Amino acid sequence: MKRRLLLVSNSTLHGGGYLQHCQQQIQDFFGKNVKRILFVPYALQDRDAYTKTARDKFITLGYEVDSVHETPDPVEAVRKAEGIFIGGGNTFRLLKALYDNKLVTEIRKRVLEDGIPYMGSSAGTNVSTISINTTNDMPIVYPPTFAAIGLVPFNINPHYLDADPNSKHMGETREQRIVQYHEEHDTPCVLGLREGSLLLVEGNKATLLGSTKARLFKRGKHTTEYEPGSDLSFLLTDAQ
Numbered sequence: 001m002k003r004r005l006l007l008v009s010n011s012t013l014h015g016g017g018y019l020q021h022c023q024q025q026i027q028d029f030f031g032k033n034v035k036r037i038l039f040v041p042y043a044l045q046d047r048d049a050y051t052k053t054a055r056d057k058f059i060t061l062g063y064e065v066d067s068v069h070e071t072p073d074p075v076e077a078v079r080k081a082e083g084i085f086i087g088g089g090n091t092f093r094l095l096k097a098l099y100d101n102k103l104v105t106e107i108r109k110r111v112l113e114d115g116i117p118y119m120g121s122s123a124g125t126n127v128s129t130i131s132i133n134t135t136n137d138m139p140i141v142y143p144p145t146f147a148a149i150g151l152v153p154f155n156i157n158p159h160y161l162d163a164d165p166n167s168k169h170m171g172e173t174r175e176q177r178i179v180q181y182h183e184e185h186d187t188p189c190v191l192g193l194r195e196g197s198l199l200l201v202e203g204n205k206a207t208l209l210g211s212t213k214a215r216l217f218k219r220g221k222h223t224t225e226y227e228p229g230s231d232l233s234f235l236l237t238d239a240q
Helices: 020-030 047-061 074-080 091-100 104-112 174-181
Strands: 004-008 036-040 064-067 084-086 118-121 155-160 190-194 197-202 205-210 214-217 224-226
Touching: 004 020, 020 047, 020 118, 020 197, 020 205, 036 047, 047 064, 074 104, 084 104, 091 104, 155 174, 174 190, 174 214, 190 197
Parallel strands: 004 118, 036 064, 036 084, 084 118, 155 190
Antiparallel strands: 004 197, 190 214, 197 205, 214 224
């Protein structure tokens, strides 16, 4: 399989600017052969402003940016893309727009069959997985299905947040919500990516990068912590 993915938990890390915490990994990922990146700003309402933010950043990294919302034919734009970056925002809004513009199947084909690099951040990471069931977002719109692009055979929870033992908040913790998801039958494992972490997928190899650990949830099993640099390739091949 030709897939190359860079799945980022968050675009902005406390104390830094937009994509600053992972800019070296972005340059390593897209390399020098990719000159132009197709940006998908569907997760935010103001697509023009969002595109400017992404374009301004990627120019400093040596890449031109075309936004899919600026083209008259989004499908053709994906077919011609050298690389794709789907930004964060509301996951439900994002997935609905991907289906409305008939891009889900097209992106899957370009990434899995043609091997073009795919980068996602937050919601853009969510939609790269089996489904958006483990997003943190409110369902402000209703996509035709929660099934996502399916570039990896598991789910991700971006911005994974550990419970604060000193907090007086009585709502569910992130861990409890993921456990509730696994109370349903036939649910895949969920990788909790804390802010500052990212997953690099090259073919059938997956490596945890960044500055924070990730937490893996499997249905009916104890959770497992993984340090940056860990080989998580088993997530791509294990029967879930």
